[in-house]
Amino acid sequence: MMMTLFCFSGCAKEETPTEISWFDDFEMGQETAERLGQNMVVDFYTDWCKWCKVLDDSVYTDPKIIEMSAEMIFIKIDSEKDTLNTRNYGISGYPTVVLMNPAGEEIDRIYGYLPAPDFINQINLYLGGTETLQDYLRRLEANPNDLEVNYTLAEKYEARSQYEKSASFYSKVLELDPQNEAGKSDKALMNLGFSYYRQKKFQRAIDTNTEFIKRYPDSELKEDVIVYIPYFYAEWGRKERALKLYNQYLRTYPEGENVEWVNNEIKKLTEKEKP
Structure with a gap:
């Protein structure tokens, strides 16, 4: 069992992902984040949100963000279905991308659309403790x-x-x-x-x-x-x-x-x- 887990983790790190592997269930994503000790990028969206689709097409397809997803857990939340987590995290508009630690505690959020370079820069600033609410x-x-x-x-x-x-x-x-x-x-x-x-x-x-x-x-x-x-x-x-x-x-x-x-x-x- 330990060897299998070790091999799985090692092999995963050596692979270069070609797309983001999304979780569509918050609890399952957080459970994985806690187990791996990884931060989470949680995208709250709706089907009618224009800029959510732009985010999907032009940001989440960016190679640098795909590379980032190998070290973090990416979760997509349809806010019209998962109303509990949408309410718990005080989502007021779309898209809203909440950066969280493995325990599900908010580090900060991106409210609205950002182009890929700005998105990456903002995430990295938040991870470094800069421009957060605190x-x-x-x-x-x-x-x-x-x-x-x-x-x-x-x-x-x-x-x-x-x-x-x-x-x-x-x-x-x-x-x-x-x-x-x-x-x-x-x-x-x-x-x-x-x-x-x-x-x-x-x-x-x-x-x-x-x-x-x-x-x-x-x-x-x-x-x-x-x-x-x-x-x-x-x-x-x-x-x-x-x-x-x-x-x-x-x-x-x-x-x-x-x-x-x-x-x-x-x-x-x-x-x-x-x-």
Whole structure:
């Protein structure tokens, strides 16, 4: 038995994998990670996620990432099926790739798509203890008024579905730079609105986006913020108000970048009203 195990491990290390060998069961993957003492790369995805497919096609086929998979356990989690682990790890959007130690404890995560070179670099930084949540908390302790640190912490907590904490840090960014001189405050205010929405504080989310339009009328994010307001109304159950504001957007921005999305949202709302 010991000789068989030794030979298996030795032979596996000598082979160069040509593709990633994925686990599709979290518990089985973690059990293997604990037995081998290897970290885990856990990809939370959905079938309808466009960037999840891009990640599959252009990142996980990269030779350097395939090589990395020989030393780590790679697990794919369909979040619409494995809702327990999706909830336990606070997954708030897709794709989300969580780097974990063999015990299943998070080291940090990649929220959204990164090209292969950036993906590899980020994983290696996390493994070295750099740019993790704990790293930024240490930086905050050294300099509580560092705008970049506060903004990054807001994003990290938002990616973990810890919206009260993310709202606190986004608010701090606005306090530090109300005039948006560093170019972070407009995005912070937009994301603050989303943090309130995620907490189902719909009126506060709407008020925050309305404040954005007044405070940053020239921001390139303004058009997105405008369409989020009716979206929040719709999620609140106020469909008539949502439809009115969606149609107002279409009249104001007939060639706007969100026209297709808005028309789809209008279609969803009007179809729900049909008997």
